[in-house]
Amino acid sequence: MKIIFNYLIFPGLFTAVCVGLLAGWFDRKISARLQWRVGPPWYQNFIDIVKLFGKETIIPRSSRWTFILAPYLGFLSIVLAAVILGKAMLSPLESFYGDIIVILYLLTMPAISMIIGASSSRNPLASVGASREMKLVLGYELPFVLSLIAVIIKCQGSIQLGSIINYQISFGSNIFSFSGILAFIAAFFAMQAKLGLAPFDISEAEQEIMAGTLIEYSGLLLAVYKLIKAVMLYAMPLLLICLFMGKDLGWVLLILKYIGIVLLIVLVKNTNPRMRIDQALRFFWGPVTIVAALSVILAAVGL
């Protein structure tokens, strides 16, 4: 019963979707203000989802089942990641051993579901988007994993979110050490790419390949993809808070940290043009990986 409550209501589905959609509105509003516009009202993203539920869902004459099931695969796994994360932050002692590795895998699932869905839609532009998404995953996973390793080494080799938080409660946040700040920078860029926002919105590049991976999706299935984006926007900043700023996790400070990270994402999104896929790969495998590797070395030395 408690597990179902956790999955469906509190750290899980309902909360994740609501917070994610509000963060999505925050993104749109701040972008609008930066461009000297007014921006949509706060309930705009909720209305978009409700509207998409009421629209017709068109399924192309292709591999129907993978096309229909791919969004649900991504949605269920990202919600599970959000639940594990939320539980670990609520009660650090209850988290299970090795959950950081489970979360690492679950956070890759939305990208994989997009690749599956896009390639089963048999649309040439969608397949271009899928191939770009695949390359981007290859690009950002390496620095992301390296920065996680830096955090794990820093926290005396524990691969449990709860004990990482406990370590930070007793020894101070990771971000205030040399290795911590470098790992945070690398993980931040990886997060930007995972969320699919500019400068890494290559797979959905609207001006080049229309909607990229989402081009054939409509109605309910598109709404599920929008919800995946929303839950990602909930889970990824929380993971970063958990790994790098885990010292004070009171409600007010947690919300302030969350808003701060989302604000940083939006500012980076609005001030950078979209990269080409080769530039993005070079960026991730070059500077970002070097920074992440440096942080691993510094963490091993003990800085």
Add this chain to the structure above:
Amino acid sequence: MSIKTKALTKSIWVFHVSCGSCNNCDIEILDCFTPRHDIERFGVQLIGSVRHADAILITGAMNRKSVPRMKKIYEQAPKPCVVVAVGQCALSRHMFRYSYNVREPLDEILPVDLYIPGCPPKPEAIISGIVKLVEKLNKGK
């Protein structure tokens, strides 16, 4: 009024098709999204794929090449979807009326829900058109 129509009128995603226009109407449509007439306030968004569209904006005189493509695009859009004709060319073929190339006006090809006249229409005219469209949808189409 059902929640479905309410949500539809509050978030209209627009797919923009130019079938042989001189590009003026298209620029005026983009003007609606600039700071002065920010219509994202009302939830209107330009989107890239016709599968996401709630409204198809058509500009330009429909020539022989673009008519079959236009029909295909309309069939691909998920219903409910409205068709909006923007500019004099889309309304009445304007100066191309007696051209060998432009045989029929738009509303003989597709069911048009809203006409926005002008050559090109001002952004204000487009916004007032959106308001009329919302009123029409609320009354029940």
